[in-house]
Amino acid sequence: MSALAVAVGAALGAPVRFLVDLALRGVLGAAFPWGTLAVNATGSLLLGALLGLPLSPQAMAVWGTGFCGALTTYSTFALETVQLARGGTGRRAAVYVLVSLALGTGSAWVGLAVTSAVVS
Template sequence: MSALLVALGATVGAPIRFLVDLALKRRFGEGFPWGTLLVNAVGSLILGTLMALPLSPEAMALLGAGLCGALTTYSTFAYETVQLSRTGARGRALLYVLASLALGVGAAWTGLTVTALLFG
């Protein structure tokens, strides 16, 4: 049952990631991976929030592993960082790594802390 819930959550998360990335590439161009940065930060915020809630294992499978797992993407982050470096944009690559770490961890911590304060 858990695998089915993960798959169901992923059917929502993956298209959202794709559409956000597409929209931001159209809006800002392909010089910086804004889409991946945004979905990874938002997914981290959601996951931090979920961690503070008394959810069942089934809800965590659906929303945590499924939705957030498909919404966020470490492999794309790694690929885009390498591509920026390979094309000579090492400064942007470093900025991307630092921003991704700060926003991802900060968003997860914020989601966890705020939710715990509100509902704990």
């Protein structure tokens, strides 16, 4: 049952990631990977929030592993970092890495802190 739960969540998260990236590229351009940054930060916030809730393992499989796992993307982050560096924008690649790590980790902490405060 867990594999099906993860698949259901992933079927929701992956299209959201694609549409957010597409929308942000249309608005902000493709010179910087805003879409990946946005979904990774949002997914980290949501996953942190989910960890602060008393959810069943099945709900965590759907929303945590499935949805957040498909919404966020380390592989795309890594590829975009390499592409920025190879494209002669090493400084932009370094900024992307630092901002991604700080924003993702910070968002997870904020999500966990908020739901933990509300739930307790």
